[in-house]
Amino acid sequence: MPAPRPAVPGAVNALAAAAWPLLLVASAMRLWPGRRPSARGQAPRPLSPVEMGMLRGGERGAGQTALVELYLAGSVEATWQRTVRRQEGAPSRGRSELARAQYGVLHVKRHPGRLRRFERVQQATEAVSHQLEREGLLLSRRRLFAVRAVLLTVLAAPPLAALAGLATGPGPYPTYLVFLADGFALLLWMRPRRTRHGDVLLHRLRREHARVRQASERAPAELLLSVALFGATALREQLPRFTAESGLLTRPPREPMDRGGGGSGEAFASCGG
Template structure:
């Protein structure tokens, strides 16, 4: 009698577990879809991608690091800043910042009134404000997720992951594992929307990377660096890349921000700490 009584109870428990597992999977899928929509919509940009400045294109592709790097490249190509000792940059005294520049260019140019590393100039208050304005513009055009949407997408992705883990731990590993793992792709994805991706694809289609022996007009250098990052920087602006920390390798040491730290640890500072190190 005890054996026969336990059978229906175990069956009921299994049924309840199956229902809870199904609800968990449905909840995880719904949360994952919400995270994806928050992260990647809209599909179409507000306005044309062709009118984006190289700095904006760089910010869209690579975030803060790329935007700062391209702004420095443009200032260098315009002859308004020069590389001095230890990889620092200094404003050329008799030249202004130049016409048609973004607030980020002007902030960096002002910072280079004294010899500074790219790290220090990029971390100046004016440069941080200019970066915030740049990303706000990209967000307003539907090309990049703002902070609020990124946070909501992250919360939805974490909820999906938690529900998937709960289903997997509950005994249905094959069903629970995908919704537990897929949210990680959402969390690791760049802040670009689908519209931003389309804009970058279109710009790359119209501006392919130059061949090894192909001459590049100076007016195209900044956009190519914005689109293709480190390879284009090393190919098109080798002197600037080699003498500063723009490629993100070991820094040409003494930055104002890192000198005290260097004295303590008997070493230099690495270029990875520079926001442009992620070109």
């Protein structure tokens, strides 16, 4: 008599069975619109270009917008080896808090991606993020952490179910359904931090300000708005020289270009978008 086939482990079986319910829970947590950005009957607060950049591309989008703000004001310039430096004596007053924070750390030339390492820049970036979270336009980090904790459980189901199937034969749940849940989980994981309200607002702003896609440096306010709303496309098409020479759309080199800069946090914060 052939030896009986071992049963599929109960924990793996339960995980496979729970993949879709967990995905539904994560979807509800991630996509639930939450409170409206403004009270009923009140017009939403106009967003600054840096806030629009944050809404569009997260921390990286906000940093790009702030740096372009400084460039258009004549406060920074692109230098060799894809770096930027500030123009000594150039006024930084009247700029956004994030732009002023970036200007403050550009006492030597740096790659734009390295500016986010500095505590002063991080604090200014977090202030923009928290404001948009309070207004219901960005998902809070606590909520995002909870969503991703659930999604990690869903993402663990396919490999475990596949291994169990190889060892013991097919289980009671079709493997392709578990992998399908895994695909939806990856889509949720990669979504920007924008809430549904944030998505609606960004689409409306892009529609209302479509004309800024034709702006040049002769109209700095409109050009800054274009960068805030359209990101890399606007940078490549409307600011090609500054974008290429500053390395604004490139990753910083592995080795720091200016050793011993001081005052920086070494954690590189990525952003979205």
